[in-house]
Amino acid sequence: MSVELFRAQAELFKLLTHPLRIQILYLLATGEKTVTELMKLTNASQTIVSQHLAKLRAQKVVKTRKVGTTVYYSLKIPDIITVCKVLQTIIKEMAKENQQIADFLMQVTS
Numbered sequence: 001m002s003v004e005l006f007r008a009q010a011e012l013f014k015l016l017t018h019p020l021r022i023q024i025l026y027l028l029a030t031g032e033k034t035v036t037e038l039m040k041l042t043n044a045s046q047t048i049v050s051q052h053l054a055k056l057r058a059q060k061v062v063k064t065r066k067v068g069t070t071v072y073y074s075l076k077i078p079d080i081i082t083v084c085k086v087l088q089t090i091i092k093e094m095a096k097e098n099q100q101i102a103d104f105l106m107q108v109t110s
Contacts, residue, residue, distance in 0.1 A: 012083070015059050020044060021052045022084055028062065029081045032074035 016022055020042060027033060027041055038049045053073055056062035063076040075081070 011059065015055065015061065016084065016087070018052065020048065021056060024049070024052055024056065025061070025075065025080055025084060028073060028075045029078065032065065032072040034070055034072055038073070 023042055024038060027038060033041070035046060035049050035053065038044075038053075039046055042049065053062060057064065061075065061077050061080050062073050065072045065074070
């Protein structure tokens with residue numbers, strides 16, 4: 001594999017470093033949403049949701065559709081959810097052998 005492909009992979013992983021971005025991806029996996037809908041579902045402000053959507057759009061993971069003045073967001077690459085689920089599986093496997101990770105998972109899922 002080329003170094004450029006490794007860099008692209010690293011950029012994708014950087015995109016997944018914020019919990020809210022991951023949450024937005026999961027929400028968009030259920031169907032297109034507006035910023036207002038995402039705000040309500042995440043309890044985040046319009047500014048924060050919009051900033052995260054901009055990062056997702058810049059990496060071509062999310063696409064938009066405009067109807068009048070309303071912008072609808074959806075996944076451009078639905079396989080991104082597969083990546084997230086694989087990462088969850090890896091984290092759970094790691095937690096089996098690392099009590100610190102297990103304790104952290106208990107905190108964030110409680």
